[in-house]
Amino acid sequence: MTKLTIKEIKQVLAEIEDLTDPQLAELKSDPRKGVQTATRATIKRLQKKAEALAEFEHRFRYERSFWHHGLQYVAGVDEVGRGPLAGPVVSAAVILPHDFDLIAVNDSKQLTPSIRAELAPKIRAEALSIGIGMVDNHGIDELNIYQATRVAMKQAVEALDPRPEEIIVDAMQIPVPIRQTRLIKGDAKSISVSAASIVAKVYRDHLMDEYAKRYPEYDFPHNAGYGTAKHLAALKAYGPTPIHRMTFAPVKKFSKK
Known part of the structure; x- marks a missing residue:
């Protein structure tokens, strides 16, 4: 490894996908500052990947328990x-x-x-x-x-x-x-x-984007129908549209517009 340039070592590090790869242990002892920086960045990348995988496996525990019991x-x-x-x-x-x-x-x-x-x-x-x-x-x-x-x-x-x-x-x-x-x-x-x-x-965001083409004043692409300041200002100015929930208090307040 010591014969490789820093650029070549970075290419090697980019292909490493496991924290147990022996090349990482070897590169830790390389005295070059550029190699040390690149190695630390690779270790951080692999640790983040391992954490994400562990969290993913944890979120699968209910499904796997049911599968184990034949469901x-x-x-x-x-x-x-x-x-x-x-x-x-x-x-x-x-x-x-x-x-x-x-x-x-x-x-x-x-x-x-x-x-x-x-x-x-x-x-x-x-x-x-x-x-x-x-x-x-x-x-x-x-x-x-x-x-x-x-x-x-x-x-x-x-x-x-x-x-x-x-x-x-x-x-x-x-x-x-x-x-x-x-x-x-x-x-x-x-x-x-x-x-x-x-x-x-x-799915719902796509629907609200389509409604926004019909009712552009209400800023649906940015609020998805939630009561943001801009949405409430439009309700006050124009009243509710045919897709508003009339039983919800902020809509009911402006229902006579």
């Missing part, structure tokens, strides 16, 4: 859109294969929009089945947001093929005759729920 089809279910003033509540149900390997999949709220947009089609490509459920603003006004969320989740589960034998859901009870494991903050604890949260979020 092959385990669905993760999550929703997005309970809090916005406009648009639907959307739920996704996802059944993942045993060899699912998208390490970056995590709670959608912890990911940037660009990473979510990149992961959603990859999840769709790897998943055994994906179901989508949706209740629009009129259904939300009629049922209330909690019941509308349960309906959207039921729709998502019933759209799955094969039918799941177990459901992991983020702190809700879905009205279907399938055994359910309810987890508080399940989208951060179960990889299937994480995947569902990403699929639901990207």
Whole structure:
């Protein structure tokens, strides 16, 4: 290694994928400052990768426990859109294969929009089945947001093929005759729920982007229907649109516009 230039060593380091690689131990003793800097950067990269893999494996513990007990089809279910003033509540149900390997999949709220947009089609490509459920603003006004969320989740589960034998859901009870494991903050604890949260979020964001073309004053691409200052200012100036939830207090306040 000492005969290699720093540029050549950086090329070697770029190909190392394991902290136990003996080349790392050898390079630690290289006296050249450039080699030491590059080696430390590689070790940091590999440690971060190992931590991400360990976290990924930890989020798979519920699914693997069910698989171990003979339940092959385990669905993760999550929703997005309970809090916005406009648009639907959307739920996704996802059944993942045993060899699912998208390490970056995590709670959608912890990911940037660009990473979510990149992961959603990859999840769709790897998943055994994906179901989508949706209740629009009129259904939300009629049922209330909690019941509308349960309906959207039921729709998502019933759209799955094969039918799941177990459901992991983020702190809700879905009205279907399938055994359910309810987890508080399940989208951060179960990889299937994480995947569902990403699929639901990207699906709903796309819908709100389409609505924004019809109602540009409300800044839907940036607030997804949530009550931001700009959204509330538009409600005050123009009143609610046909996709606003009339039973939500800030909308009701400006409903006579």
